[in-house]
Amino acid sequence: MKNITLFPLVFVDVALFSVVEDRLGVLLVQRAQEPAQHQWALPGGILKPEIDDNLESTARRVMRSKVSVEIPHLEEVQTFSGPNRDPRGWSVSVLYGALLPYDQVNAVVRNKVEKVDWFDADSPGHALAFDHANHLTMALRVLRNRIRASSPTLPLHLMPEKFTLTELQKTCQSILDKPIDKAAFRRRIDGHPFLEKLTGEMQRGAHAPAQLYRVRDGFAFDV
Amino acid sequence: MKNITLFPLVFVDVALFSVVEDRLGVLLVQRAQEPAQHQWALPGGILKPEIDDNLESTARRVMRSKVSVEIPHLEEVQTFSGPNRDPRGWSVSVLYGALLPYDQVNAVVRNKVEKVDWFDADSPGHALAFDHANHLTMALRVLRNRIRASSPTLPLHLMPEKFTLTELQKTCQSILDKPIDKAAFRRRIDGHPFLEKLTGEMQRGAHAPAQLYRVRDGFAFDV
């Protein structure tokens, strides 16, 4: 493996977030092999130029093969690189962030993984392998900045097909970890191009009926 | 070069911006070698794991060796990747953005470069090599979003050591390519932690003297 010094290793890591019991969670895997065996890490893997169209494809393939998850939308966060961040040699790691509803993620242990589980995004409770603590910090920062700055479109990826505005607000609150005023929230998203009111469809309960919404077709991100 | 299919090529490209005659300019090089010989491109080069500490070092080294420019601050924009974006094989290119005062850039033709010159950032007037037109578009978008959103700290990299608020405003206007109200601009940057008033130092001219400022020590970016 002399090539390692001439050609860097190219990895992809994914910070997959979801809301679990009103808290922002991140999906971690326990590594089954060296290096960093038994340590927890963000799911990730190595680029395979012969089968990947680009690094996003790599990320999707890795998530499929390691934790059986299909990721619709990925967002690049940052690139990490250097000779010492991975013991196998000079490496480049491109970090992606993603959001998915908790119940859509049927995380299953696959190859090279001992366990898969959700952890609190702000304090996973484990030392992470490699420089993944940095990765997680950066992914969190980008995610929260997005939700705060641009109107709260992003968490739409976390919603089920039909949802109420209150549910959307609670999701935002869980991500930001602080309460949001109801009136202000509704003013801000009022008339948002990607929110479609399902006229006539209401959610019932032991209270006034709540208007249901869905994500409009063609919803995409792109800054 | 069978390795090309196993190990991707890792490049770094740099979109170096400056204000030239009240317009936002970008530094381009004309390639002296295949591929894309004679075409204009963003300055860039290949990672050398044996001498680079990380990809930012690669970017600095490349700018030094190809166009004789020292870059103090680099910002990662995006990663481009795939089998076809460069004829030499499966490649990854990490794009960085940078700002530097026009007169500090003593761009000199060095190895693998025929010419170096500044072009209008919005319409360079040349078809760019590889996917560098995309690169330029993304770098521009990130740069302008930064200046608009976060308070206008960024263009501080474009200022000489001492400058007036009017000069800073004109720089912002050149980057955004639209006028800014003077009072609003001054209100926004008033008391900014990185702006230091040089009490007593004034710029004279055929008009009222203008207060000089400088960038406070320890100025850094970090979102």
Added chain:
DNA sequence: AGAATAGTGTCTGTCAGACAGTATCGC
């Protein structure tokens, strides 16, 4: 009736854009 949640009205402070006004220089 009472609990719970949905949804709205309104006050207030902040801030950006717009624009005009005053101040200070060289000539």
Added chain:
DNA sequence: GCGATACTGTCTGACAGACACTATTCT
């Protein structure tokens, strides 16, 4: 005085946070 630029005061409209209020359902 005149031209030019520096700098400030103020009005207005947009908008977010705070908070209270009404409305509608189930039990």
